[in-house]
Amino acid sequence: MLDIYERHYEAIYQYILFLTTNPAIVDDFVQETFIRFYHTKQIQNEKVLLIRIARNLVYDHFRRKRLLKWLPLAKIDYKDEAPLPEELLLRSQEVQELYKALAKIKMNYREVIVLRSIEELSVKEVAHYLELSEVQVKNYTAQGLKVLRNIIGREADV
Template sequence: MDEMSFQQVYQTHNDAIYQYIFYLIQHRELAEDLTQETFYRAYKQFDTFREEADVKTWIKRIARNLVYDHFRRKQIVKFIPFVNTDDRVEKDTPSDILERGEAVANLYEALKELKLPYRETLVLRKIDGLSIKESADFLGCSEKQVTNNTARALKALQKIYEERGYTYVTEL
């Protein structure tokens, strides 16, 4: 693959990779830096990559490894927002905005209780919209494990919501 095709890959996937990293670390500047580092590493290895159909997964794996390296270096755990910004309705009423803001705040608080593998599975399945098979391939685990982690994560999230008196959104 040549430089021009890498530029096309960058333009096509930059926003999705940034959003994925941001969901994992919740820090804009760091997400920007890690996105840049992801594409830098991808560019350095791009001539060895052969399967164009799977380029997004390949780049997302690089991003995931960078995020995990960051967590290991800093020995910190950050939490993932579980809101797909693409689903926002443009003509919200003020009460809709307030309700969504409260729901998002509740979700942030509840997600702090989930294990990282559960949060990551929810991001891949519910935010990125990957299938069970795609999620399993990406995570390097079985489809059964993805299914179990998704179910357990949603059950744990529901329990946290109930304990805190939040309204649980069943569409997650």
């Protein structure tokens, strides 16, 4: 069981962090995800099950709190090389714009965009994880990106 934790910890941590944008609560969700996973009797695809458990935990939390915040669209990369201050400022502004735009689109679009664009999962993987058809994933991705571009374009014109 420890090998499952080691294999999937980073991916589950990142996924929950992207959904919550709150590093203070991520560890609790990751821990609860793996606890629930280990109590599951039927395991066909461990990563699929871990993502579903994590997703449900986060959604339940937000439903209870009635907080729906969404994520900056940038993979966290823990490299040793530090970016220049100008790069950090530019990235920060871009992330803020993207964050505001994402907050304005439908939840199902957001999640598909996160999994496809940030987590870089295939259409087939996203469909499997979210229990959607591949056609739905493609449609949500296209529609979500179109809405996102329109929102960002309108805000740039202001």
